[in-house]
Amino acid sequence: MSSDAIETRGLSRVYKSYRKPEGVWNSLKGLWDRQTVEKTALQPTTLRIAPGQIVGLVGANGAGKTTLLKLLSGLITPSHGDALVLGHHPWKRESAFLKRVSILLGQKNQLWWDLAPLDSFALLARIYDLDLAATRRRVQELTKRLQCDHVVETQLRRLSLGERMKMEIIGALLHSPDVLFLDEPTIGLDIVAQESIRDFLAGYVRSRGPTVILTSHYMDDIAQLAHSLLLISKGAIVYEGTVQDFTRKTESVQTLSVRFAEDLAADVRLDGDLHLAKGGKEFHLKIPADRLGPVIAELSRHGSIQDLKTEETDFEDVIKSFLATESRLL
Amino acid sequence: MAISANVEYRLNYVIDAVVQPSMTAVIELLLWLALFQGAAGGTIGGFTLPYYLSYALWGAFFARIASSWMYEFRMIEEIESGSVNGLLVRPFSFYEYYFSQLMGYKFITTFVSFLIPLGATLLLDWPAQMDRLPLATLLVFYYLILVHSISFLVSCCAFFWNRIHSFTVAKNLAFWILTGELVPLDLMPEPYRGWVINLPFASGVYVPVAYLTGRAEVSMVWNGFLSVTVGLIAVNAAGALLWKKGLRSYVGTGA
Numbered sequence: 001m002s003s004d005a006i007e008t009r010g011l012s013r014v015y016k017s018y019r020k021p022e023g024v025w026n027s028l029k030g031l032w033d034r035q036t037v038e039k040t041a042l043q044p045t046t047l048r049i050a051p052g053q054i055v056g057l058v059g060a061n062g063a064g065k066t067t068l069l070k071l072l073s074g075l076i077t078p079s080h081g082d083a084l085v086l087g088h089h090p091w092k093r094e095s096a097f098l099k100r101v102s103i104l105l106g107q108k109n110q111l112w113w114d115l116a117p118l119d120s121f122a123l124l125a126r127i128y129d130l131d132l133a134a135t136r137r138r139v140q141e142l143t144k145r146l147q148c149d150h151v152v153e154t155q156l157r158r159l160s161l162g163e164r165m166k167m168e169i170i171g172a173l174l175h176s177p178d179v180l181f182l183d184e185p186t187i188g189l190d191i192v193a194q195e196s197i198r199d200f201l202a203g204y205v206r207s208r209g210p211t212v213i214l215t216s217h218y219m220d221d222i223a224q225l226a227h228s229l230l231l232i233s234k235g236a237i238v239y240e241g242t243v244q245d246f247t248r249k250t251e252s253v254q255t256l257s258v259r260f261a262e263d264l265a266a267d268v269r270l271d272g273d274l275h276l277a278k279g280g281k282e283f284h285l286k287i288p289a290d291r292l293g294p295v296i297a298e299l300s301r302h303g304s305i306q307d308l309k310t311e312e313t314d315f316e317d318v319i320k321s322f323l324a325t326e327s328r329l330l
Numbered sequence: 331m332a333i334s335a336n337v338e339y340r341l342n343y344v345i346d347a348v349v350q351p352s353m354t355a356v357i358e359l360l361l362w363l364a365l366f367q368g369a370a371g372g373t374i375g376g377f378t379l380p381y382y383l384s385y386a387l388w389g390a391f392f393a394r395i396a397s398s399w400m401y402e403f404r405m406i407e408e409i410e411s412g413s414v415n416g417l418l419v420r421p422f423s424f425y426e427y428y429f430s431q432l433m434g435y436k437f438i439t440t441f442v443s444f445l446i447p448l449g450a451t452l453l454l455d456w457p458a459q460m461d462r463l464p465l466a467t468l469l470v471f472y473y474l475i476l477v478h479s480i481s482f483l484v485s486c487c488a489f490f491w492n493r494i495h496s497f498t499v500a501k502n503l504a505f506w507i508l509t510g511e512l513v514p515l516d517l518m519p520e521p522y523r524g525w526v527i528n529l530p531f532a533s534g535v536y537v538p539v540a541y542l543t544g545r546a547e548v549s550m551v552w553n554g555f556l557s558v559t560v561g562l563i564a565v566n567a568a569g570a571l572l573w574k575k576g577l578r579s580y581v582g583t584g585a
Contacts, residue, residue, distance in 0.1 A: 015581055070582040075415055077578050091577075098421040110416035127422055 005051040005179055005211040006072060010044040010081035012235075013067050041067040043235040044081055051178075054205055054212040056226030056243065060319060064235040065215045066183055072213065073103040073181045085179060099128055102177035104168055106184035111156050117167040118152045121174060128175040135174060142170045146200050162193035169197065173204065180205075182214040186221055198224055223247070231319065239322070246322070253321075254292055255311045256285045260303040268302050270295055276302070347439040351394040352446060358386035375517045377545065384456035384543045385514055389535050391447050393511040395440055395470050396534035398477050401432045402498050405485035409576075410492060412583045425482050425569070432478050436471070458543050466538035469554050473533040476561045483569040489576025510536025516545060528553070530561035 019035040020026065042064045049055055057065045070076045072083060074090035074097065083090060088097035104110075111120040118139070125135035143149035148166045151159055156167065165185065172180070185201065186194040202225055205212055216222055222229065222243060229246050231239035239246065259282045268276040274295070276283050287295050292310065299305060362382040365374065372378055405428055408414040417424050451458045484501065487494050506512050508531035515526050515536040526532060533554035540546035 016579070066582075073419055075418055075582045076580055093418065095421040098419060101419070103415075103419045105415060108413060108415060110419075124420075127420055 003051070004048045004084075005053070006047070006049040006083070006085050006213070008048075008072075008081065008083040009046050011042065011046070011068075011071060011078050011083050012040065012044045012080045013042045013071060013076065014079040015039045015041050040235050042071065045237055047230070047237065047240070049211060049213070051211050052209045053228065054214065054226045056222035056229045057213055057215045057232060058222060058229060058319065059232035063232045065232050067235075068232065069103070069181050069183050069213060069215060073101060074098070075103070099175060100177055101179045101181070102172040102175070103181040104172040104183065104185055106165070106182075106187040109156065109164065109168065111164075111167055111171050113157050114155060116153045116155050117170070120156070120167075120171060121152075124171055124174050130175060138174065139170060142173065145203070146170065146196065162189050162196075165189060165193070165197060169200070176208065176210075178210055180210045180212045182212060182216075184216055185214070186216065186218055194218065194220075201225060231322070233319075253286050254289050256287050256292065256295065257307075257309050257311070258283050258285070258299055258305060259307040261306045262303060264303060270298050343439070346394075346400075347443045348446065351390045351443055354393070355387050355390035355447075358390055359383055362386050375514070380456050381543060381545065382514075383454075384451065384458050385539055385545070387447050387450055387456065388458065388539045388542055389511055391443055392466075392470050392535045392539050393509065394443060395436055395467075396473055396477060396509060397502065397505070398432050398474070398481050399498055399502055401428055401435075401478075402481035402484060403495065404428070405481055406488045406494060406498070409485055409488035409580075410494075415582060424573075425478075428482070429475075429478050432474070433471075436474060440467075456543075462542050465548070465551055466542045469533055469538045469541075469551055469558075470535075472555060473530065473558050476530055476558050476565060477534070479562060479565040479569055483565055483572060486569060486572035486576050489572075489580055505531060505534070508532070509534035510539070514540065514545065516540065528557055530554075530557040533558050 015038070017037050017039065018030070019037045020030060045068065057068065059065045067076070071078055072085055072090055074085075074093045077091040086097065086100050088094055090097065090101075111117060112123070115123075121135065121139050122132070124130075125132055139152070140149070143152055143166075146166045146169065148163055151163050151167075156164060159167065169185065182201070186197050189197065198221055205225065212225070214221065214225055226243050229239065229241060229243050230237050231246070263279050263281050264276060265278065267278045270276065270285075274285055274287070285295070296308065362379065366372075366379045366382070374382065405424075408417070408424075414424060417427055447458075450456070451460075480501070484494065484497050487497060508526060508529060510532055511534075515532055516523060518526055527536065527550070537546065537550055537554040541548065541551050
């Protein structure tokens with residue numbers, strides 16, 4: 001094939017499950033008679049990713065992004081099609097392949113629960129045939145950069161979610177993988193931990209240059225880290241392009257929450273179609289980011305503002321709106 | 331790693347290495363004492379009470395080595411829950427990973443738990459030929475490879491069925507008899523006696539303990555090595571097949 005780090009041709013995966021109608025009788029009937037249901041998690045997918053590229057893989061829950069990631073990392077076997085990652089068929093899980101890739105699953109622990117991270121790292125060094133002294137130096141360097149050197153001798157099960165994730169990241173990077181699969185690396189973390197991990201990963205990929213496929217529900221992760229974007233919907237890739245193009249197409253929308261000191265004395269119309277009803281006190285408005293300033297100024301003319309806050313619109317909503325614009329249903 | 335992880339839970343370690351096999355031994359000893367009290371003669375199957383007491387004592391501790399239900403449950407759980415992902419993406423095999431854990435754990439617990447039957451045998455002067463202990467221990471550790479292979483085979487079933495812990499329970503009940511942990515296999519009537527002793531499971535308890543306590547000769551030990559080898563080939567072939575088939579249907583989030 002080619003010199004691409006990742007290449008797929010018609011790669012697809014169908015999951016099988018059983019349908020279980022409601023009720024005790026159906027449970028008993030299920031002992032001898034089960035109805036199999038097939039669901040296409042990933043439709044035939046053809047893509048090429050050049051070495052050193054950082055690709056953001058986004059989509060709603062159940063869209064198929066984790067399935068694609070699992071196929072490419074060798075965790076699951078495709079139903080049809082073919083894929084080459086660094087010249088290997090991932091699902092064959094050859095040692096030479098596994099030593100060059102790494103996958104970080106934000107919602108699953110991969111280090112050893114009962115061991116202190118230092119013990120886990122020493123074990124990983126042996127598994128990946130790494131030089132022990134060099135690994136120790138690398139752990140020191142990475143823990144320092146992630147500001148977590150004080151917890152490396154504490155058992156994993158005793159660490160906070162953020163600390164655990166930092167340890168998982170170090171474990172995933174210890175053997176300097178050429179291809180890195182990051183599945184929701186910042187999920188469930190507070191904003192400080194998210195930023196810390198995001199900054200660290202940005203610095204790491206800049207300095208080491210691995211090929212990265214990143215899935216995340218946080219647009220900031222994608223915006224800060226990814227060169228290009230794959231949008232996946234109903235198991236099919238529906239958008240492939242740069243992050244900048246995607247951002248341009250999906251006008252950035254903010255949710256503005258405002259609470260007035262007193263009920264509004266009259267109906268208010270803002271910015272075309274925004275309507276604030278008479279007698280209301282608290283409102284939540286979806287506004288294009290570039291219209292925030294004028295809208296807030298206008299609001300302040302209609303009453304005394306007691307509380308005001310803005311939030312970025314949920315990423316799933318951004319995708320939904322993009323797909324709606326592109327005439328594709330989620 | 332197995333050593334570090336297991337000594338982390340000190341109480342569990344002590345209970346598993348010392349308390350659990352000691353309790354089993356005490357129950358078995360009481361059982362044999364009661365049987366001999368009710369027996370008309372001074373022997374059962376040609377052996378006197380001290381032979382049975384020695385068998386029961388060593389049998390309980392050998393049986394502890396020859397079982398891996400704890401690791402088997404973990405292996406099943408890994409596949410059922412999808413946490414096997416963490417192992418699948420690393421350059422080693424699921425079989426090897428748990429095998430090294432099991433062996434590491436058995437080595438550290440055997441060293442401690444064997445002090446009890448050793449001390450009791452010396453103190454009470456029950457029949458046991460200590461020069462036979464190394465070969466008997468070697469056989470049970472060889473048999474442990476088969477035990478692990480069977481655990482691997484059972485855990486592979488978790489790819490196809492949820493909740494298969496009942497397999498382990500049913501299998502362990504069968505092994506309780508087939509290994510000779512419950513009663514020495516030479517007490518069984520023919521032709522079952524010959525069949526059961528020639529099965530690889532007898533190498534878990536009966537063959538090494540019978541050899542150690544003078545109920546059997548070395549030829550039975552060599553026969554044990556042979557039948558375990560045959561068992562290993564058969565079980566590992568089935569395990570490899572089931573693993574391959576299981577991975578084809580695996581969805582990466584648990585079975």
